[in-house]
Amino acid sequence: MANLILYATAFGFLGVSYVKDRKKTKMALKKAWKAFENILPQFLGIIIVVGLLLSILNPEVIARILGGQSGWFGVVISSVVGAITLMPPFVAFPTAALLLENGAGLMQMAAFVSSLMMVGVVTAPIEMQYLGKKLTLWRNVLAFIFSFLVAYVMGRVV
Template sequence: MTTILYVITGFLLLLSYVKDKKNTKTALKKAWKAFENILPEFMTVLIFAGILLGILSPETISRYIGESSGFFGTLLTALIGAITLIPGFIAFPMAALLLKEGAGYMQIGAFISTLMMVGVITIIVEIRYFGKKVTFLRNGLAFLLSFLIAFILGGVMKL
């Protein structure tokens, strides 16, 4: 599947280049600049994830956030996701690594959904723009919704 996406992307890039060389070159330069800006952040998280996976054995990961960890593992990953500020393009590959090392789908679902929807670290900025009531309501509902998402994901992946 990945190869098919690369072939389609290459074909579309070639088509774009044939249609408008200048705009395609400009777009590729902007994309490269964005990649350069993201790279230090991405490498830091990859190094952190590598060290973490080197320290924690698959058995430890499975015990604390594996399928058998149940609600405790789901709560743990939801809390970690809520207080962590990691962009999605880094979080998803890290989640895949954790799944490969023994984490459960429900637990990773809680981690990813709280990571994307709950903003404990950004709460001060959010309060400034939306007020305390809206901020706490939004974050609280997002945290609760993350559990629903996790349970649905855990159930679907068992099918």
């Protein structure tokens, strides 16, 4: 029901925009379509990889490695994987949702997503060129530690 309300609201505002200025609305829709075309290959690639992993690893294996019962061991694994993975946010959140649905724990996914968004092992060399080695190292170490704090808080709240 909530999805229906959101879609109706979005199309309602689109209609208002179209009535107000047809030219700008058409231009915005063209830009949105181009952005969608640019995002789609990355999104499909990650969904395919996650789908293959989910077909190879059954929910019991995922639950054992990343489930709530894996405890801090699973949080560390999730945080390390998140830190070394380069994935845009619009792909990271659906990926975490798929893993949650297949047995991963909330603390583990909180660590994964937070380290994925904040720690940049892959992008560190570029960051070092602009911010320097010391600042890049400190930022990444503190962000990695913060991902454990996020996991802890999520484990206590939910």
